[in-house]
Each structure stands twice: as structure tokens, then as C-alpha cells.
Amino acid sequence: MPSDKLQIDAFAMQIGDVAEADLEQLHALSISVGWPHRGADWQFLREVGKGVVATDEIGRIMSSAMWFRQAPELATIGMVITSPRLQTQGTGLWLMEYALKDLEGVNLRLNATRAAQRLYLSLGFKPEKTVYQCQGVVTDAPAVQTVAGELRALTDGDLAAAIALDAAAFGVARASLLEKLFQHSRGYGLFRDGALKAFALCRRFGRGHVVGPIVASGDEDAIAVVSSHIRDHEGRFLRLDTHFETGDFALLVVRSGLAVFDTVLTMSLGKSLNDFAAEGSEPPVTYGLVSQTLG
Ligand SMILES: CC(C)(COP(=O)(O)OP(=O)(O)OC[C@H]1O[C@@H](n2cnc3c(N)ncnc32)[C@H](O)[C@@H]1OP(=O)(O)O)[C@@H](O)C(=O)NCCC(=O)NCCS
Structure with a gap:
């Protein structure tokens, strides 16, 4: 009798540049968390900002984070997403560390969903005010x-x-x-x-x-x-x-x-x-x- 449970080992993730990532996969990633972005919206963001993606061993995009230098002294961070089946395993934090390393000495702003607030609080971000979508x-x-x-x-x-x-x-x-x-x-x-x-x-x-x-x-x-x-x-x-x-x-x-x-x-x-x-x-x-x- 086969067992009714199968333990899947954790796999290694690879960091990549969002500029080189497959647009359809980026689109699928944001859809996986219920976001409305089209491929064209991702493309617009890639043209005005930078970012990283985490891919699994066969190149599937599992997580993303982007940042936008609005001016030398201020940047915003966004498109921080981890595929639902991989959340709470440290990937979001890992990608945020890349963002923060590239943005040393720059004042930062972001708009946090409820799911992400704990992550940003742990990095020292302070709550400011609510945004009504x-x-x-x-x-x-x-x-x-x-x-x-x-x-x-x-x-x-x-x-x-x-x-x-x-x-x-x-x-x-x-x-x-x-x-x-x-x-x-x-x-x-x-x-x-x-x-x-x-x-x-x-x-x-x-x-x-x-x-x-x-x-x-x-x-x-x-x-x-x-x-x-x-x-x-x-x-x-x-x-x-x-x-x-x-x-x-x-x-x-x-x-x-x-x-x-x-x-x-x-x-x-x-x-x-x-x-x-x-x-x-x-x-x-x-x-x-x-x-x-x-x-
Ligand atoms: C927010 C998000 C990117 C976090 O990614 P992740 O890979 O799960 O992040 P990590 O595993 O590095 O977790 C970082 C912290 O957030 C906490 N966290 C993760 N998901 C959470 C959730 N759904 N609710 C509450 N806390 C959560 C983790 O427990 C961890 O806290 P800890 O270090 O105190 O244990 C992910 O939940 C996500 O993609 N959510 C949907 C999209 C979204 O809201 N993005 C944020 C845009 S601002």
C-alpha cells in the first residue's frame, strides 16, 4: 500500500535578476497571490526599477522583490511576493536583504499588505499611515x-x-x-x-x-x-x-x-x-x- 503522505525535500533556490526573468512567469507569480498586474505592468516596473527573483532548481520563479530609486535620497520597495506554497520559509526576507544591500544609506518607503507587515517591522520599518485601495x-x-x-x-x-x-x-x-x-x-x-x-x-x-x-x-x-x-x-x-x-x-x-x-x-x-x-x-x-x- 502506498503511504497517503509524501515528504518533499526542501530545494535550493537561486537568485536572479528580474530584468532577465520570464515575463509570463512573473505574471503567474503575481496572479498566484491574487494581484491584478498584467505582463505589461511588470514590464513598466522593470523599466523604472530593479529587482531580484528566486528560482527553484528547474528555473521556476518562486519569489520576487523590486526597488525603485525615485531620487538619490529616496527609494520605494514593492512587488515583494513569495509563491503561496513556499511562504514563511524565509524567502521574502532573503530577497529583501538584496534590496536593502543595494539601497544602503537611502531613505525607504513601501506599502505593506497585512501579510508583509511582520517582515518589514523586523527590518526596522516604521508604520506611517493607511492607504485605501x-x-x-x-x-x-x-x-x-x-x-x-x-x-x-x-x-x-x-x-x-x-x-x-x-x-x-x-x-x-x-x-x-x-x-x-x-x-x-x-x-x-x-x-x-x-x-x-x-x-x-x-x-x-x-x-x-x-x-x-x-x-x-x-x-x-x-x-x-x-x-x-x-x-x-x-x-x-x-x-x-x-x-x-x-x-x-x-x-x-x-x-x-x-x-x-x-x-x-x-x-x-x-x-x-x-x-x-x-x-x-x-x-x-x-x-x-x-x-x-x-x-
Ligand atoms: C509577504 C510575503 C512576501 C512574505 O514572504 P515569505 O517568503 O513568506 O517571507 P518570510 O518567510 O521571509 O517571512 C518573513 C516574516 O513574515 C512572516 N509571514 C510570512 N507570511 C505571513 C503571513 N501570511 N501572515 C503573517 N506573517 C507572515 C513570517 O512568519 C516571518 O516572520 P518571522 O521571521 O517573525 O517568523 C508573502 O507572504 C507574500 O507573497 N504574500 C502575498 C503578497 C504580499 O502581500 N506581498 C507583500 C507586498 S508589501
């Missing part, structure tokens, strides 16, 4: 409201102003990322006296489109720039990741059909979010993240 089919797009200033589609000529506004909100200028996002996104900006006061980009991602970044100095301006994107996607799947749970902006998002699907926790190592905050009475604020991975 809002998504759904747009069922009730807001009507056009009048707002002080000129609201119009962004063009390449607005890139420098968008980089500057995003830098004031995010804490560092991430010029190359914004440039790349401009190539992949549609954008709306709110201008007063010729100066960009708020903007929102929207691009294909996962199950539909994602709006981000959204940068504004107050709810009213944020609503003005995001509403155009929501109207563009009436009846279609849209996602938005925001730190705002209450207030007019958060209310508008939920009322449009984008319910809070999940939350993650922004964590930092080194300087905190506050250390990067802009000064002034009404500084620009990030209303919507580029993504959980990119911040």
Missing part, C-alpha cells in the same frame, strides 16, 4: 462643476510643472518616473494664472485603469482633476489608491462606485513621510498614489 466600475460619475481656474488636458509641455508639483507633495523630484508616466497616461491639470495647481494622470493597469498620481492643495482642486478621469471611465473599471478616508475627495471617490477594496500600510525606514513634507499654509499633497509599488 478604492476600485470598482464607475456607476455614478460626478457632474461637471465650475472651479476657479482653467481645467484642461495635460500635454508634454506641462511635464516640468507636473514634476515640480509632484515633488512638493511626494518629497523628492521623480523626474524620470513622471516622464515615463506621461508617455503612458492621459492627464488633466488645473491652472490658475498660467501655473499648474493640481493634476491627475490615468493609465492602463491591472483590471482596467488607475488614476495616479493625483496632486492638489485641497479637496476642491483634487476633485476637479480626478472627476474628469472618473467621467471618462463611466461603466468601466477604475482604481485609485489614496491616504484619504474622509472628506469631500474620499466621499466623491466612493460615491462614484470606487469602494474601498482593501487597505495597506505605508511604512518608512530612515526619514519619515513628515520629514519629506512640504512647508507652507496649503502645500500640495498626494491625493492618489502612482501605485502601491511606486508610492
Whole structure:
């Protein structure tokens, strides 16, 4: 009689570069943990960041971790995934050690799922604030409201102003990322006296489109720039990741059909979010993240 149990030995894992990894396998890895990324989303991330994968003895990708130098002094970490059947065996920590070695002396930010918080706490990351992942089919797009200033589609000529506004909100200028996002996104900006006061980009991602970044100095301006994107996607799947749970902006998002699907926790190592905050009475604020991975 064969036994009803078979002990499979642990196998050795090999480290590899995410840049050389098979895109279909990366896609399968994120699907295995229920993430919506398409191959094209992985490819976008590979073009703006670095990372490692762990492969088993026959070359199957079992785990990944990526990092993104947004500026010399600040990086974000993301796409930290271990295949469900290999979790809690130290692989996530192993790959994080590669990230941290490459990022020595750099301030770090990431958005942690519940499953990953213990891992990041053990590495010294400090909890900062909650991110609300809002998504759904747009069922009730807001009507056009009048707002002080000129609201119009962004063009390449607005890139420098968008980089500057995003830098004031995010804490560092991430010029190359914004440039790349401009190539992949549609954008709306709110201008007063010729100066960009708020903007929102929207691009294909996962199950539909994602709006981000959204940068504004107050709810009213944020609503003005995001509403155009929501109207563009009436009846279609849209996602938005925001730190705002209450207030007019958060209310508008939920009322449009984008319910809070999940939350993650922004964590930092080194300087905190506050250390990067802009000064002034009404500084620009990030209303919507580029993504959980990119911040
Ligand atoms: C989070 C994740 C990457 C951890 O990978 P892993 O290879 O299991 O990590 P490790 O084995 O190195 O574990 C690191 C620590 O996390 C803990 N941990 C792992 N999975 C956990 C889970 N599902 N819930 C709670 N703690 C967990 C481990 O027990 C370990 O803690 P310890 O050192 O105190 O024992 C993995 O669970 C995963 O892919 N989850 C789904 C995707 C995800 O949420 N990614 C994180 C994005 S921020």
C-alpha cells in the first residue's frame, strides 16, 4: 500500500535578476497571490526599477522583490511576493536583504499588505499611515462643476510643472518616473494664472485603469482633476489608491462606485513621510498614489 503522505525535500533556490526573468512567469507569480498586474505592468516596473527573483532548481520563479530609486535620497520597495506554497520559509526576507544591500544609506518607503507587515517591522520599518485601495466600475460619475481656474488636458509641455508639483507633495523630484508616466497616461491639470495647481494622470493597469498620481492643495482642486478621469471611465473599471478616508475627495471617490477594496500600510525606514513634507499654509499633497509599488 502506498503511504497517503509524501515528504518533499526542501530545494535550493537561486537568485536572479528580474530584468532577465520570464515575463509570463512573473505574471503567474503575481496572479498566484491574487494581484491584478498584467505582463505589461511588470514590464513598466522593470523599466523604472530593479529587482531580484528566486528560482527553484528547474528555473521556476518562486519569489520576487523590486526597488525603485525615485531620487538619490529616496527609494520605494514593492512587488515583494513569495509563491503561496513556499511562504514563511524565509524567502521574502532573503530577497529583501538584496534590496536593502543595494539601497544602503537611502531613505525607504513601501506599502505593506497585512501579510508583509511582520517582515518589514523586523527590518526596522516604521508604520506611517493607511492607504485605501478604492476600485470598482464607475456607476455614478460626478457632474461637471465650475472651479476657479482653467481645467484642461495635460500635454508634454506641462511635464516640468507636473514634476515640480509632484515633488512638493511626494518629497523628492521623480523626474524620470513622471516622464515615463506621461508617455503612458492621459492627464488633466488645473491652472490658475498660467501655473499648474493640481493634476491627475490615468493609465492602463491591472483590471482596467488607475488614476495616479493625483496632486492638489485641497479637496476642491483634487476633485476637479480626478472627476474628469472618473467621467471618462463611466461603466468601466477604475482604481485609485489614496491616504484619504474622509472628506469631500474620499466621499466623491466612493460615491462614484470606487469602494474601498482593501487597505495597506505605508511604512518608512530612515526619514519619515513628515520629514519629506512640504512647508507652507496649503502645500500640495498626494491625493492618489502612482501605485502601491511606486508610492
Ligand atoms: C509577504 C510575503 C512576501 C512574505 O514572504 P515569505 O517568503 O513568506 O517571507 P518570510 O518567510 O521571509 O517571512 C518573513 C516574516 O513574515 C512572516 N509571514 C510570512 N507570511 C505571513 C503571513 N501570511 N501572515 C503573517 N506573517 C507572515 C513570517 O512568519 C516571518 O516572520 P518571522 O521571521 O517573525 O517568523 C508573502 O507572504 C507574500 O507573497 N504574500 C502575498 C503578497 C504580499 O502581500 N506581498 C507583500 C507586498 S508589501
